[in-house]
Amino acid sequence: MQWQGYFRKDGRKGIRNYILVVYLVECAHHVAREIASQFREDTVQLIGFAGCYPNEYADRMMNALCTHPNVGGVLLVSLGCESFKRERLEENIRASGRPVHTVVIQEAGGTKKTITEGLSWLQESIPVVAAVSRVRMTVDELIVGTICGGSDATSGMTANPAVGRAFNKLVASKGIAIFEETGEMIGLEDIMSSRAVNPELAAVLKASVEKAARYYTLMGHGSFAPGNAEGGLTTIEEKSMGAYCKSGDSPISGLIKPGDRPTKPGLYLMDVVPDGDPKFGFPNINDNVEIAEMIASGCHTILFTTGRGSVVGSAISPVIKICANPQTYQRMSDDMDINAGAVLTGRTTIDEVGDDIFESILLVAAGRKTCSEELGHQEFILTYKTFTPIGPACLPA
Incomplete structure (x- = not known):
């Protein structure tokens, strides 16, 4: 390691x-x-x-x-x-x-x-x-983020919970794990906040989801795309529960905003919804913007889960693609690093896929290229937003 x-x-x-x-x-x-x-x-x-x-x-x-x-x-x-x-x-x-x-x-x-x-x-x-000098590096020095895109009905059953297992191992190894998408946690405020390390943080976590709900209401949209429905998802609640699985079971150590960099090991929620009233027409979930935000908070690599299929990678930090759907993996295997859909065919288990993801994190950190790197993907978007920075103390400060 x-x-x-x-x-x-x-x-x-x-x-x-x-x-x-x-x-x-x-x-x-x-x-x-x-x-x-x-x-x-x-x-x-x-x-x-x-x-x-x-x-x-x-x-x-x-x-x-x-x-x-x-x-x-x-x-x-x-x-x-x-x-x-x-x-x-x-x-x-x-x-x-x-x-x-x-x-x-x-x-x-x-x-x-x-x-x-x-x-x-x-x-x-x-x-x-x-x-530049090369030096010894270990897993406790890693910062890893996760995001899902192109979700379908299999995402919450295979890839997302497997990432949660990998995050559990990363946090247990004293690394830093970052999850986000508060707009996909509406209705999960109490469940998520119950994992906070203290009551003050619990209130902050709950407030971040409530802010997302207000923002989405004002903007007149939610985080549920036609492609999600075509992939078998029926409600935002179903999608949200599946997306939430990526966080695993570890206690949540703090809340950060884009560009805030945690300095202590643990699991952190990133609040990607702008502060204040809508100003710049903040769009629905944009995977590449949020990948850039996690990278700005120090993520060395990103775990990207998808059921429908996504080909995006990123500049700066390699993206590890985890495919939830075995049929999608069969069609798009050149773009996928891990076939979590094998859980549905009985070839493996969620825990075993979680182990594979954790091992992939280490191998990529050691220099192995991801599929998106091999294919030359370097997607990047930086938009207008308004945030009140928190800083290295995270919330609650």
Whole structure:
């Protein structure tokens, strides 16, 4: 249960060693993509923020992502007139000990000259980042998140409870586990809050689900898609109970919000629903946004369960796909790491799949590529939201 991780000068350890090319406004997206695309065979990945209007959430998220332990260096691509605080972002990245450089399209002289400058910096920096120190890393240093997408009637019977078993083992091993989707826990407030480590946290957990219910009511939607119904789910309650199974049985140690990073071992709920009144048209559940939010909170890898089938991966942190439905696995095995649907065919048990998931976490941490990594998936979305950060103390502070 140990392997060689990548040591960062800020004291954290990563399981990957990527250089990020980061666009700071949609107007710089094409230039950044052209730069990153020249290094598809190298450890270079593209992320960015499309908005021009300033947003504290996006700024906080980007600062957390660019200093994630799986990131070894960053190239920032700016148009020049957007509101993103690029100087402060560069300073924070440099303070973390990572090589960083900013190219400004308006100052560099346009598309071609900016691409040339960016390519030159990457060519110089890739060997530097590759030479980062490798150090011993163990399971108690891992942060793992989980999310479900494309759920069907099998999700709550196989993949989701199996992830719960894996989370139980991770927490018992002194690691950090993060689950979320409070919008899919409406009606489960009392059940979930009963697992809180103290009464104060129980009240906070219950309030987070009540906030989700209010928000969804104001927005006029819920977390139940047509695809869920086509897959055999009949009610939001049924879907919610299945999604909740991913959290396992461990006591819940705290509540965090996107970008908050737990510092103590345990199981944490991430509240992904914005605070305050609706401002930015927060959409229904978006898997890629929430994956990015868990990564911003330090997740080294993400467990993604699906019944209908999903092909998404992620930039920065590898995604382990766990397929709930044996028929879906048969059709889409190239995209799936684990066949939890084998529980329904009698070939295995939920506990055994949970053991397989836990072993996969360790193997991926040690360097084995997931299916989404092999296929080149690097999905990433960063949107507008409004949150009141909690900080490392988590809630209740």
